[in-house]
Amino acid sequence: MTGWRRRETKREEQIIRVLQEPPEAIDLRGARRWRWADEHWRVWLRRSATGVELFTRWQESDEYRYMLGDDAYQMQLIEILTRATPRDCAAAGFGCTRRMDRACSEPSICSRDPLPAAGVDPHREGPVPGGCDSFYGGDDVRVRFSAGNRHQAVRWSMSLWIDGVRVGAGLRLASSGWWLDDRFFVVPAEGPDEHPAQEYTMGDLVSVIHSVLIHDAALSVTRVLVPGPEEMWTEPWVVRDGDELRVYPDQETSRGPDRTIVLTD
Structure with a gap:
């Protein structure tokens, strides 16, 4: 206990000595900070x-x-x-x-x-x-x-x-996310446990089947899309095409979207 108090006292003395020293010249302080x-x-x-x-x-x-x-x-x-x-x-x-x-x-x-x-x-x-x-x-x-x-x-x-x-408070979100344009931000999220194809692995998201969060920054509105039993969203990919958002199970878009969201605003 005595040794601990001595260390505390020594540290306090060091702080006092530093505070009593004249400040460095401004060019030295400026050079260090910037x-x-x-x-x-x-x-x-x-x-x-x-x-x-x-x-x-x-x-x-x-x-x-x-x-x-x-x-x-x-x-x-x-x-x-x-x-x-x-x-x-x-x-x-x-x-x-x-x-x-x-x-x-x-x-x-x-x-x-x-x-x-x-x-x-x-x-x-x-x-x-x-x-x-x-x-x-x-x-x-x-x-x-x-x-x-x-x-x-x-x-x-x-x-x-x-x-x-x-x-997305309360959701486990992937570290990656992207802007579609100047309005919509997209990020994958942990998928549902009850999905029939759900499995678990290592990574940002431990689920193999993912949900996807889409935030409309213009309206400050967030929606979370959860895949249904037939939707195998292993790497959900969202594309904007005019007044539609198209949701694909992965980046292979030639097979057509699983869902299409029509934008009304």
Whole structure:
């Protein structure tokens, strides 16, 4: 017990000594804090207050977790990510569609303003002006932007937020998900236990037969489609064709859809 108290006292003394030391010169502090920001991203950060906030929270995550605790840090970062743009995520050092395990390698291109045609295609892989469509923060955080960056899906561990609203609470969702366009986000979910072909394996989803979650970001409406006994949704695939959503059991679409959803809005 005495040894433990001595260690606590020693740590307190170290903290007191640090607080009594004069602050470092601003150029030293600035160099340390912004050392990961490429000059092209610094130009972008001068235009984006949200980008600066995200950069600081992400790069100094240990300090923020120490002050806020893990839960508050997570919720505040999710709120920031729902306001962020692809360039904010790239400037903060997230991995991207091109290389999920490292920061943007072509900031001279990706930091530019996006081309007008970029709002049509939901899939963007750099180097491309405006940045990629997907970003990764370690194993826990994934951010996917819709076409035109009108909406974003934020995945943190096993939970999903779209435009800041929790989606699919209570469901086990796959780590992968995708935007069909600027409106619909799709992600597979754990399938029903009672399905006659259901089996279990290792992976994000332990079921072999999956359900599928479709979120309409324009209306903020979520629907979960559960396969019937005759529907073998091993890799459910959703395609938009005009005013219809077509649900296939997998990416082989030549056999025709199992279901067709007519869009009324």
